[in-house]
Amino acid sequence: MKKRIVVVEDFNTSRQIIKKTLESMGHKVEEAADGREATRFFNGGQVDLVITDYNMPNMDGGALVEYIRSKEEYKYIPIFMLSTETNIEKQTRAREAKITAWIKKPFEVTEFKKLVEKVLS
């Protein structure tokens, strides 16, 4: 079934790769270059999954998640957080970050697809 996925990533190439991958799976993708830009998708419209980078200008991934979770209708949607962070300490547990899972960049496409498929199933 076609899902609406919001992809938030400041680095365009990365965003396009993610977009292509998701579209190849038959999903509708909405793009945003940073957290602040992404907030416009959370005004009552359907969002099935958010895939967001962590380090972004203006509004980073953490703040975006806070924002999403503060909205009643998006409180429980799945969120994947992309991160190149290798420092374990900096990368808080998904539980505390209120996200569904961390996805490490660079990711392997099949592995990525598997996660998306699973979370949307």
Next chain:
Amino acid sequence: MIDEFVQGFIEEVKELLLQLEDDLIGLEKDPGNLETVNNIFRVMHTLKGSAGMVGFKNIQDLTHEFEGIYEQIREGQRNIDSSIVDITLKGKDVILSMLTGDADDGKGQELIDIIRKMTAKGARGKSPKKPKVSTEVRVSSHLYVILFSPDKGVFERGLDPDKVIDELKAAGETHILLHEKKKSWEKQKEEKVCHTVWEIYLRSSLAYSEIGDIFLFFDKDEFSIFELSREELQIDPFLEEKLGKLYKNKITPEQQLKDCLDLLPEQQSGAQLPAEKPVDSIAEIKPVETSRYDMEATVNVSSHKLDELMNLVSELVTLTATMEVHASRFNDPRLSNTLENVEKLTKKFRNNALDLRLVPVGTLLSKFKRQIRDLSKELGKKVNLLIEGQDIEIDKTILKSIESPLQHIIRNSIDHGLEPEEERLSKGKSPEGMLKITAFYSGASVIIQVQDDGRGINLERVRECAVKKGLALADQVLSKQELISMIMEPGFTTSDNISMVSGRGVGMNVVRKELNSVGGGLEVFTEKNLGTSITMKLPTTLTIIDTLMIDVANSQILIPIMDIEYCFKEKRQTLFNKDNRYIQYKNNPIPLISLREQFSYPASDIEDLMVIIINKFDRKYAVVADLIIGEHQAVIKPLGDLFVNQPFFSGGSIMVDGKLAFILDTNFLFNHITKI
């Protein structure tokens, strides 16, 4: 260094071999049972591995070959047939003789050669495609126990635990328990706060890692998956019993629920599971289960050590009693209090020590399975063996002492009792003869019953032979029970031709003697063409029994409490005023025995005498004593050779004052009296 392990090894192997024999006989009945094949394979594998370590190279070599043949069966390259069962049984015997060191290596080599021929043939005989197909068809299933305790904020991570549960349900056959805490899961879901812990029993063909993938979005401390291997299930018979049902899928959800709940360590069951601390509860599960395996394991102790322990306990029991007598003089409440506690402890200690000696009857009965199988083959009779009450526990010494009596009885049943197939069919019976061995508790004793549905004891022939032997007069009227008791006379036999199997029929006399020597008794019922039932009544334990102490002309006599039905006071006049020696008890006249008279003491001049009603095998009789002293815990000591031929006492016991009291042989006494 190795030597100290050898004894333990031998004991352990002996047990393994018994189990092996059991499995083999089971396999013959149900050749398709893969589990049994696996069991046998594992026994061989274990033997191979451990025998090498303690220096039994010959066992190692032999079991290696057996391992090979059962491997082939496991892989579906070979079918079970009786030749395999036969050779494995032979192998078992050879291994046993290797253990005791009296086997010549030729025997082992002989077997190895035979098996090599068999395995080579099996390998050649297989078609190249077949095994591949069979492995594909036989999808092995795993049994998982999964604990799933998502964090309470799981919803805010965009996750829904129900999705995981759905995936698990799709992965195979599940049984799911919800520990919901205060609010129902539905309510929690509504409020988006998760306090529920799931406990999932899953039978699935998916591998461990695939199950793990289902929990992809969950942290390691939110779930735990344990795979139960078949080995583990078999190590713990308790677990096996519970989970085996899940394996076989023959069980209603309600029963499953109950069973699974039973499986849980107590603090895990019910709704009180602490959901705030799911991490801890998960961490606890595994250690609890492993420790249970350990608990189930048995420790082999040499019977010598056990005997020594029993001896010490016996001394302790006697000493405590003596101490009590002395302490009663001081009238010090602190002393008597302490002593009371010591006595309680000693009693607990005694019971515990006694328990150590108890072994399930099944350990003996499984030995007979093999014999019965061999015997029925030899005699060409089909025997359907039914065994009930294998769990009944009895003193190891007693069990050992009834081995040969029981063997005799079983042989008699198959050889003389059960008819050949044609004869059975002509009588309208099923072609298979029934042999049923039942063990059960009856009061303080254990009853072992051997029943067959054969032709029964031919009482007319018994009578003829009895007359011939001079045991009865030609025109004497003999009751059925009297005739039956004839077969227990020394040298009595009705069989004209001596059969290889059951010998000359000296059996029943020997059987009775042996049973009497351990304080047991024998009872025979027979009905023509319907069968014979032989009942052995045995004390559960030998060394310490509860007795009633009575006084007869100032000698102290002990009567086992288990044989006493009732005691009452009676005037001497009423008891001995008539010629006949009977007394009315519950409206039946029962024989009355004056112990003074039996022991050749002068008749008593006491007015009030004590009558003790003894009930041995539902045969009641009364003995008359001067007075009853009280209960006494008797540590039985055997009487010396000098006293072997007296009919009254089965043993002695040291009293608190150091004197000896005799224990009345209630069984012998009755036989002795009725004979006169």
